[in-house]
Amino acid sequence: MTQSNGILARFRCGFESFQLDVDLQLPGQGITALFGHSGGGKTTLLRCMAGLQKAEGYLSVNGDCWQDDHHRLPVHQRPLAYVFQETSLFPHLSVQRNLTYGYQRIPADQRQIDFGQAVDWLGLSNLLNRMPEKLSGGERQRVAIARALLTSPRLLLMDEPLSALDRKSKQDILPYLETLHQTLDIPMVYVSHAAPEVARLADHVVMMDNGRVIAEGPLQETLARTDQPFALEEDAGVIVNAVIGERDTRWHLCRADFEGGSLWVREEPQLESGRPVRLQVLARDISIALAPNHEQSIQNLLPARVEQVATDQSPGTTLVRLQSGDTPFLARLTSRAAHQLQLVPDMDVWLQIKTVAIVD
Numbered sequence: 498m499t500q501s502n503g504i505l506a507r508f509r510c511g512f513e514s515f516q517l518d519v520d521l522q523l524p525g526q527g528i529t530a531l532f533g534h535s536g537g538g539k540t541t542l543l544r545c546m547a548g549l550q551k552a553e554g555y556l557s558v559n560g561d562c563w564q565d566d567h568h569r570l571p572v573h574q575r576p577l578a579y580v581f582q583e584t585s586l587f588p589h590l591s592v593q594r595n596l597t598y599g600y601q602r603i604p605a606d607q608r609q610i611d612f613g614q615a616v617d618w619l620g621l622s623n624l625l626n627r628m629p630e631k632l633s634g635g636e637r638q639r640v641a642i643a644r645a646l647l648t649s650p651r652l653l654l655m656d657e658p659l660s661a662l663d664r665k666s667k668q669d670i671l672p673y674l675e676t677l678h679q680t681l682d683i684p685m686v687y688v689s690h691a692a693p694e695v696a697r698l699a700d701h702v703v704m705m706d707n708g709r710v711i712a713e714g715p716l717q718e719t720l721a722r723t724d725q726p727f728a729l730e731e732d733a734g735v736i737v738n739a740v741i742g743e744r745d746t747r748w749h750l751c752r753a754d755f756e757g758g759s760l761w762v763r764e765e766p767q768l769e770s771g772r773p774v775r776l777q778v779l780a781r782d783i784s785i786a787l788a789p790n791h792e793q794s795i796q797n798l799l800p801a802r803v804e805q806v807a808t809d810q811s812p813g814t815t816l817v818r819l820q821s822g823d824t825p826f827l828a829r830l831t832s833r834a835a836h837q838l839q840l841v842p843d844m845d846v847w848l849q850i851k852t853v854a855i856v857d
């Protein structure tokens with residue numbers, strides 16, 4: 498990655514009982530998720546990027562240097578926007594005036610995002626005359642995100658923007674974030690605790706623990722590594738990028754085609770042919786067979802090749818990394834089953850997939 502098309506972030510700073518020490522090269526567009534347990538240093542890293550936390554180091558964003566050994570741009574000169582968990586809209590201003598507040602401070606010829614566009618992307622047209630106290634938590638967060646975008650940032654930092662919302666509001670707001678993900682070319686760094694959120698939104702993931710980066714890389718590849726902390730989680734699994742192909746209306750199924758094969762998923766009205774989708778296949782939902790068994794109830798059977806057989810953290814289970822076409826999969830089996838199948842790298846097998854979830 499060259500300096501001009503990515504984020505280079507190197508920071509060291511410390512508090513009494515915590516040291517942050519990171520050296521990252523992140524993509525210059527799309528969503529990078531900072532993921533990990535509480536206290537790992539995710540917010541501190543975001544604050545360093547924003548210039549809110551003093552740290553030694555270096556930061557450049559798509560070719561613009563914001564900090565090096567000789568100078569450090571103060572917070573207000575960094576062209577970024579920061580969305581927090583708890584939104585602070587101006588309580589005495591309507592949604593419209595909250596939005597125009599930052600927008601009008603940007604000279605017209607420097608605006609990257611149009612007022613109408615932001616209102617549209619975040620679905621705010623019916624809320625413009627409301628006062629913040631009359632908004633739900635999810636609506637407030639949508640206004641906060643639109644307000645952030647209207648300052649035409651070169652970097653959007655989001656610190657657990659959904660964590661204060663209930664489950665329903667989270668579900669409601671995620672499609673808006675997906676729209677931004679598909680539409681914007683501003684890089685977003687998104688802090689989250691929640692694995693499903695990361696799986697749904699991120700292109701790139703950084704896992705932090707105790708102030709260090711313990712795993713990092715493109716989402717699909719990183720989730721499929723057996724030696725990474727993601728693999729240790731109960732809901733370890735992979736994300737498969739697919740496109741909806743044929744629909745089988747009789748059985749209410751849709752075929753999702755990916756690099757190397759197809760998976761059948763339950764039909765839903767929004768799954769029209771040609772629509773790109775992200776599928777999540779959990780390691781615990783895959784079993785391995787040596788021959789294709791068409792006589793069982795499982796719809797999804799894929800040929801695959803074993804790449805790696807790894808001892809799992811939990812006793813009695815084995816984690817197997819496989820490849821079907823160019824797409825990686827992870828399967829979690831009992832160690833006895835792995836032994837009986839005599840799984841070794843390069844062996845050809847069949848994956849029996851019990852459940853496929855659509856996350857996008």
Ligand SMILES: Nc1ncnc2c1ncn2[C@@H]1O[C@H](COP(=O)(O)OP(=O)(O)OP(=O)(O)O)[C@@H](O)[C@H]1O
Pocket residue numbers: 512513514515533534535536537538539540541542690
């Ligand atoms: N201003 C501060 N002074 C002293 N310690 C701090 C300060 N800010 C953060 N810390 C400590 O630094 C560590 C990392 O905190 P940070 O908020 O970055 O973690 P996090 O991964 O974002 O956690 P969470 O997911 O709970 O938000 C924690 O141990 C925290 O107590």
